[in-house]
Amino acid sequence: MERFEVKRGLVKLINSEGGLVGLANKHFQNVESVENNGFIASWGLMTEIKAHYDDDGKLVVDVQQLKGLDLQEFLENEGGRENAMESRKRWSAFLDDSTGYNAKQRGDKAKENSKKASKAKSGINMARKLMQLSSKVTDEMKTEAEKMIAEVEQKLNEGNATRALSLSEKINKMLEGK
Numbered sequence: 001m002e003r004f005e006v007k008r009g010l011v012k013l014i015n016s017e018g019g020l021v022g023l024a025n026k027h028f029q030n031v032e033s034v035e036n037n038g039f040i041a042s043w044g045l046m047t048e049i050k051a052h053y054d055d056d057g058k059l060v061v062d063v064q065q066l067k068g069l070d071l072q073e074f075l076e077n078e079g080g081r082e083n084a085m086e087s088r089k090r091w092s093a094f095l096d097d098s099t100g101y102n103a104k105q106r107g108d109k110a111k112e113n114s115k116k117a118s119k120a121k122s123g124i125n126m127a128r129k130l131m132q133l134s135s136k137v138t139d140e141m142k143t144e145a146e147k148m149i150a151e152v153e154q155k156l157n158e159g160n161a162t163r164a165l166s167l168s169e170k171i172n173k174m175l176e177g178k
Contacts, residue, residue, distance in 0.1 A: 003159050004059040005109040007100030011053050027094040044087030116161035123168025124149050130175045145171050
């Protein structure tokens with residue numbers, strides 16, 4: 001399962017124009033509407049494509065592709081390689097349309113998100129070290145910090161690195177007395 005950043009306002013626009021299902025119909029076959037205004041579809045070597053926008057406005061997708069002997073057989077059939085290329089092209093076009101970002105921009109957003117997650121994890125480690133070493137940190141502050149650390153970890157697990165980073169910064173400011 002993958003999550004992609006979506007340009008601000010695009011989810012609302014897409015929903016007003018037939019939703020993700022309408023967009024999927026332009027790119028894939030066998031499109032079926034599912035919960036969360038999402039869809040299940042297929043095309044070429046992608047045997048199952050599931051997608052929806054989550055509560056944070058991110059595109060969540062899960063794609064199953066042919067593998068092993070099935071993939072080899074698909075590619076060896078007449079027009080197999082062309083269909084594989086078409087599958088890739090349709091997938092990329094769908095991501096462009098459903099996120100508002102091209103492949104490079106999606107990569108940049110993913111990298112940015114990864115950096116935020118890494119900084120949030122470092123913030124947790126720094127907070128724990130500060131709680132160990134500082135004599136100014138009270139038991140009450142430690143309890144509050146541990147609650148906030150649990151929330152940061154939850155946000156990281158949910159894939160919300162932006163919120164996790166801001167919370168980890170808040171913890172360290174609290175512990176430093178700022």
